[in-house]
Amino acid sequence: MADVVKKATRESYGEALRDLAEKYPEVVVLDADLAAATKTGTFKKAYPERFIDCGIAEANMVGIAAGLATTGKIPFASTFAMFAAGRAYEQVRNAVGYPHLNVKIGATHAGITVGEDGATHQCNEDIALMRTIPGMVVINPADDVEAKAAVEAAINYYGPVYLRFGRLAVPVVNTDPNYKFELGKGVQLRDGSDLTIVATGLEVSEALQAADMLAAEGISARVINIHTIKPIDRDIIAKAACETGCIVTAEEHSVIGGLGSAVAEVVTEECPVPVVKLGIYDRFGMSGPAAELLDIFELRAKDIVVKAKEALAKKK
Template sequence: MSEVKKIATRESYGNALVELGKEHEDLVVLDADLAEATKTGMFKKAFPERHIDCGIAECNMIGVAAGIAATGKVPFASSFAMFAAGRAFEQVRNSVGYPKLNVKIGATHAGISVGEDGATHQCNEDIALMRTIPGMIVINPSDDVEAKAAVKAAYEHVGPVYLRFGRLAVPVINDNAEYKFEIGKAITLREGTDVTIIATGLEVSESLAAAEKLAADGISAEVINMHTIKPLDEASVVAAAAKTGKIVTVEEHSVIGGLGSAVCDVVAEKAPAKVMKIGVNDTFGESGPAVELIKKYGLDADSIYAKVKAFVK
């Protein structure tokens, strides 16, 4: 069997910006002295006149992006998730969200898979922060194909968008002719009858692997890729609750305020069912190899398999 291709979604972000830049002269990319890490350096090389390095000043960068958007151009402001969503939260809320400006935020290095950079840089709270801002679209793509499609969709959407990308190379799982990305529309990757696993970001591939292991034990697990956290595909959640009666959410993010919380809001209001949330459990991360951290925090396929099996039984 050939080895599965793996690509970090931050790479996909850089490549997608270059391709969009060829088609749209109104696209401008801003960075906070992290062009090499966020991969916006690709855009800088191709279109230096449309790339602005704002220095280590993310709050100012968001303000500059807001100003550029007000002129009719489409800025993509890029930095690590911890800085784009955390450090610059006030500016994102007041300078972008409140006036509903057409700013796209490309947040890379999200979650504990940042690895050796440690707890200060492992942002497990960004989805929670961004989904509280009125009108903000929040997207967390699962692989290279989806990340590129998400960047294109973000450009085409008029209004603020938060895009979450990772540092760790992840399997390409959406490389097929049937794949279609649409903001707010979940994708069912595997049918099942006993339990529904709703996953986002790099946890989608881990959840698919867990579903294979569950199948070997006679447990039929449905797997849904919820790439858009806001607006959430509520219809898919309601349908899953009616179909299997048991839902497991999986995210490389805090279990507080992220995908799990969004799903629970829908289930409680519209479709009562049992829900288990798998994610980072009210704790900070730590320094270490990304793959080992994912295992330690129970976000790998084996851990998901064991938790879902116990939940179903």
């Protein structure tokens, strides 16, 4: 794994905004005094006249973004996920979601891999919160390639979009030169017949490793990357459920209201089979090195293997 390229998706976010700015002159970027951390500083350096630092006032930032959207701009309101989905939830719901404005929320530092910043900054509830807002698109890219493609897809989609990015450098898994990002479409990364692992974000690379570990034991695991959690790709999930007979979901987010819940909703309606969730189990995070927290919270490939065997045991 030493030769695997790794990059934090927050880095990809900043680079994508800068690189797409000339192509999309209506894009403007707002930040809440965190440009160095969210990496929107990359855009600010290149296009200072299109960057607004709103200070430590996230709710106000969302309001400004809403106003800019009404003038034809495409604003990217950027801050940590805890502040975007948490502190500014009311403004995102009422000022952006309700009037269905063309505002993009760039939420970085999501999940427990914020690390030493601890539980107050480790947002494991944001996907659940954003999923409940009518008309809100929710995207959680797996790597650098997908994150950059997601930013452009968000620009080309009219309406509110929540983009979730991480602090930790993660492996680039989308190495196919023909890779194409399609909003609302899952990506099957590996075929399998015994069970399906549905993953999102940094858990996609862990899911691929888990599939290798399972294969060594003679278990064939299909791997699906769900980058768009809302609207979710019902077809790819229903097909996997019917063909493999059980599903494991993997996410760096609460098992309540996130990917696991979204997948279970589809499965119960389309093709009822066992769904076993891997994620954060109704608890807050804790301070510590990001890599160690993934072990402590049991979000590694080996933990997906354990869940896969649980799912297989439930399979009829």
